[in-house]
Amino acid sequence: LSASPRPTAAILITGSELLLGLVADRNTSFLARALDRLGVDLQRVLLVGDSEDEIVGGLRMLEGHDLLVTSGGLGPTHDDRTVAAVAAASGDSIVLDPVLRGKIAEIMDAFARRRGIPPGDYTDGIDKQALVPRGAHVIDPIGTAPGLLVPWGRTTVVVLPGPPSELAQMWPIVEAHPEMTVLRGGERLERSLLRVFGVSESVVAKAFEDAGGDGAGTTTTICARRSEVEILVRAPSSARDARLRLTDGMRDRLAADLFSEDERPLEELVLDAARARGATIATAESCTAGLVAARLTDVAGSSDVVLGGIVAYANDIKHALLGVPGTLLERHGAVSAECAEAMARGALAATGASVAISTTGIAGPGGGSEEKPVGLVYLHCVTPFGEVGRRAVFPGDRSAVRDSASTAALHMVLSLLR
Amino acid sequence: LSASPRPTAAILITGSELLLGLVADRNTSFLARALDRLGVDLQRVLLVGDSEDEIVGGLRMLEGHDLLVTSGGLGPTHDDRTVAAVAAASGDSIVLDPVLRGKIAEIMDAFARRRGIPPGDYTDGIDKQALVPRGAHVIDPIGTAPGLLVPWGRTTVVVLPGPPSELAQMWPIVEAHPEMTVLRGGERLERSLLRVFGVSESVVAKAFEDAGGDGAGTTTTICARRSEVEILVRAPSSARDARLRLTDGMRDRLAADLFSEDERPLEELVLDAARARGATIATAESCTAGLVAARLTDVAGSSDVVLGGIVAYANDIKHALLGVPGTLLERHGAVSAECAEAMARGALAATGASVAISTTGIAGPGGGSEEKPVGLVYLHCVTPFGEVGRRAVFPGDRSAVRDSASTAALHMVLSLLR
Numbered sequence: 001l002s003a004s005p006r007p008t009a010a011i012l013i014t015g016s017e018l019l020l021g022l023v024a025d026r027n028t029s030f031l032a033r034a035l036d037r038l039g040v041d042l043q044r045v046l047l048v049g050d051s052e053d054e055i056v057g058g059l060r061m062l063e064g065h066d067l068l069v070t071s072g073g074l075g076p077t078h079d080d081r082t083v084a085a086v087a088a089a090s091g092d093s094i095v096l097d098p099v100l101r102g103k104i105a106e107i108m109d110a111f112a113r114r115r116g117i118p119p120g121d122y123t124d125g126i127d128k129q130a131l132v133p134r135g136a137h138v139i140d141p142i143g144t145a146p147g148l149l150v151p152w153g154r155t156t157v158v159v160l161p162g163p164p165s166e167l168a169q170m171w172p173i174v175e176a177h178p179e180m181t182v183l184r185g186g187e188r189l190e191r192s193l194l195r196v197f198g199v200s201e202s203v204v205a206k207a208f209e210d211a212g213g214d215g216a217g218t219t220t221t222i223c224a225r226r227s228e229v230e231i232l233v234r235a236p237s238s239a240r241d242a243r244l245r246l247t248d249g250m251r252d253r254l255a256a257d258l259f260s261e262d263e264r265p266l267e268e269l270v271l272d273a274a275r276a277r278g279a280t281i282a283t284a285e286s287c288t289a290g291l292v293a294a295r296l297t298d299v300a301g302s303s304d305v306v307l308g309g310i311v312a313y314a315n316d317i318k319h320a321l322l323g324v325p326g327t328l329l330e331r332h333g334a335v336s337a338e339c340a341e342a343m344a345r346g347a348l349a350a351t352g353a354s355v356a357i358s359t360t361g362i363a364g365p366g367g368g369s370e371e372k373p374v375g376l377v378y379l380h381c382v383t384p385f386g387e388v389g390r391r392a393v394f395p396g397d398r399s400a401v402r403d404s405a406s407t408a409a410l411h412m413v414l415s416l417l418r
Numbered sequence: 419l420s421a422s423p424r425p426t427a428a429i430l431i432t433g434s435e436l437l438l439g440l441v442a443d444r445n446t447s448f449l450a451r452a453l454d455r456l457g458v459d460l461q462r463v464l465l466v467g468d469s470e471d472e473i474v475g476g477l478r479m480l481e482g483h484d485l486l487v488t489s490g491g492l493g494p495t496h497d498d499r500t501v502a503a504v505a506a507a508s509g510d511s512i513v514l515d516p517v518l519r520g521k522i523a524e525i526m527d528a529f530a531r532r533r534g535i536p537p538g539d540y541t542d543g544i545d546k547q548a549l550v551p552r553g554a555h556v557i558d559p560i561g562t563a564p565g566l567l568v569p570w571g572r573t574t575v576v577v578l579p580g581p582p583s584e585l586a587q588m589w590p591i592v593e594a595h596p597e598m599t600v601l602r603g604g605e606r607l608e609r610s611l612l613r614v615f616g617v618s619e620s621v622v623a624k625a626f627e628d629a630g631g632d633g634a635g636t637t638t639t640i641c642a643r644r645s646e647v648e649i650l651v652r653a654p655s656s657a658r659d660a661r662l663r664l665t666d667g668m669r670d671r672l673a674a675d676l677f678s679e680d681e682r683p684l685e686e687l688v689l690d691a692a693r694a695r696g697a698t699i700a701t702a703e704s705c706t707a708g709l710v711a712a713r714l715t716d717v718a719g720s721s722d723v724v725l726g727g728i729v730a731y732a733n734d735i736k737h738a739l740l741g742v743p744g745t746l747l748e749r750h751g752a753v754s755a756e757c758a759e760a761m762a763r764g765a766l767a768a769t770g771a772s773v774a775i776s777t778t779g780i781a782g783p784g785g786g787s788e789e790k791p792v793g794l795v796y797l798h799c800v801t802p803f804g805e806v807g808r809r810a811v812f813p814g815d816r817s818a819v820r821d822s823a824s825t826a827a828l829h830m831v832l833s834l835l836r
Binding site for chain 2: 016017018019020021022023024025026028029030031032033034036042043044045046047048049054058061077165205221223225230232283285288289290291292293294296297298300301302303306307308309310311312313314316317320321350351352363364365366396397398399400402
């Protein structure tokens with residue numbers, strides 16, 4: 001184990017379906033962020049299969065951390081073996097918790113009633129899910145599986161269900177639980193965040209070095225995802241001045257490309273900027289074909305800003321619904337600055353929105369040429385405060401091009417609305 | 419390690435940004451599927467940080483597998499320490515590979531020329547990325563980092579770059595490499611796949627038991643993702659009869675809900691069914707707001723089927739672009755079977771497509787009522803071969819509701835086109 005002045009943690013994810021690649025783990029990112037925020041040093045994440053041997057082996061590999069969080073293997077069938085494995089590792093016997101049994105029975109009765117199934121069908125499963133290691137603290141189920149806090153030597157084992165929404169809903173209860181003293185031992189690192197768009201990771205690395213770099217107690221992580229780069233500076237409060245100095249230095253150097261200093265998603269920033277300006281948004285999407293609208297509306301409450309839009313994949317639709325002239329399409333082609341501009345204007349006219357954003361390009365893998373390569377995308381944004389067009393060639397495969405194009409579109413709207 | 423008649427493998431993913439939850443690992447699913455297909459038994463996946471100690475510790479925890487695949491830590495900066503750690507674990511010295519150095523220099527020269535940067539700026543990085551453990555077999559870079567095959571006792575260590583697209587492009591070269599005899603020792607398991615929509619995991623589990631279950635040499639994995647359930651039956655060729663018998667038994671019991679027996683994405687199945695019928699598709703999306711169109715067009719070559727659609731988030735747009743009568747909206751509300759039907763018909767009229775699919779619902783978290791709860795979605799699909807409407811209440815948060823609604827929409831189209 002690495003030496004750490006903070007409590008250390010490990011995560012054990014169980015599930016043979018993960019080792020077969022049938023599904024991807026979605027709990028690690030959530031738990032990692034939550035632990036870091038609490039000042040806990042997450043050092044290892046291990047994925048193992050479903051058998052009791054594999055889970056016990058995994059627990060032993062992760063022994064010695066202050067905190068060990070497990071996810072999965074709490075269902076009602078014989079395939080769900082995490083409780084048995086935790087008891088085997090910690091040496092606890094397993095007992096039926098009658099209070100917990102009553103709560104699970106109530107949940108299952110309600111479920112059976114809604115579905116018109118005889119409640120008796122579930123008895124075995126209810127008994128199985130009410131078994132806990134002796135000495136465990138029980139957290140009431142969100143679905144049908146309880147959470148458990150199990151002391152194991154100097155380690156606190158937190159046993160959580162696998163479904164991401166159940167795990168996420170249960171976590172705040174774990175954080176607040178009186179037995180979770182380990183979570184209160186962490187020195188919470190203070191943090192600064194800078195998010196920039198449109199500059200490379202190496203430019204950011206240079207700004208970091210020019211601003212003095214780490215060394216006075218800060219730990220900086222530079223993380224690129226496609227066209228955005230996130231710079232996270234963490235430091236104990238004793239190194240607050242160094243953190244602020246470093247952050248200021250990088251902010252000065254990257255000011256032109258800085259778009260956020262907090263964790264809110266880009267989509268929320270766009271919606272807030274639109275609200276501040278009293279603007280409504282419409283989309284006219286060809287190569288992104290609905291992605292920009294879908295991203296904006298994934299935010300709760302987006303309906304006060306987003307009116308809707310047109311997915312104009314075929315040229316006939318560009319003409320019929322967005323009023324792009326046939327002669328323009330003939331002369332310049334659908335992938336052109338002229339078409340992008342006409343699409344944005346057409347979306348304004350069709351929807352009555354005050355802001356429109358359009359995309360048209362070649363997502364690939366086919367359809368590229370010397371003059372118009374795969375990845376070429378034209379974007380255009382019209383607002384009451386000004387308008388702008390952009391030509392870009394995005395790298396990567398079809399999904400990457402579409403993702404980059406939709407991100408670039410959102411940044412165009414954001415920058416014009418600000 | 420679990421006993422296995424097949425070669426066993428482990429994966430070591432490195433990256434402090436993963437342990438902070440800043441990004442999610444995207445390589446495990448890809449590698450897991452590739453290894454399973456080669457008959458290799460993936461037993462563990464471990465995530466560790468970037469320091470040499472952490473990587474060496476991770477390698478030691480995973481010692482003893484036939485194959486150990488690492489991902490990440492191969493970049494040009496001092497933060498990239500995987501090569502040093504592998505050499506430290508295996509006891510090899512590190513040497514500069516002059517042929518590799520030449521290849522990386524060529525890649526960087528071309529890069530610098532494109533960007534107009536002096537090539538000298540990269541010399542340190544090139545030297546660093548050309549360092550390899552003595553005795554390693556080098557795989558040419560896809561980006562700037564090479565892949566490496568490093569013998570370590572009975573284990574073959576495969577060192578791969580972290581960026582998912584580089585890793586995925588390099589993997590076939592690893593598979594075909596003459597030194598990768600371990601990949602040819604696997605008994606490739608034969609497989610049957612059944613994919614059903616609209617039945618619960620417990621119904622599938624019952625069909626599995628009624629069909630005889632595992633026991634005659636098969637290994638069955640039942641994996642639910644929202645409204646779809648995937649049933650994978652794997653067996654060595656010696657148990658082929660048992661695999662086919664079990665698969666037939668489940669197919670008989672689940673026939674009404676079976677939609678696929680291969681791995682192709684749902685979106686591709688919809689597009690192929692449309693092509694077979696000579697149909698074109700348009701969308702009219704309210705609560706999914708572009709997701710259905712975006713999912714269909716994520717498939718290369720979808721433009722021969724998907725014409726486009728209307729994202730009708732605001733009621734005014736439903737009226738103006740889809741012709742939904744104001745009186746209908748007043749009487750039944752936008753979240754109603756009547757509105758869904760009118761939206762689908764409006765999309766046909768606006769686009770000239772032969773098939774239209776519509777969605778309107780309450781994705782939440784706000785906006786629900788006793789009569790129309792959060793999760794309520796109406797869908798409607800019109801085709802030349804018949805039409806159908808559906809009312810559903812999807813569980814989960816906003817993203818889950820939108821995802822389930824778009825999946826249900828695609829299944830409606832598929833089932834009508836077939």
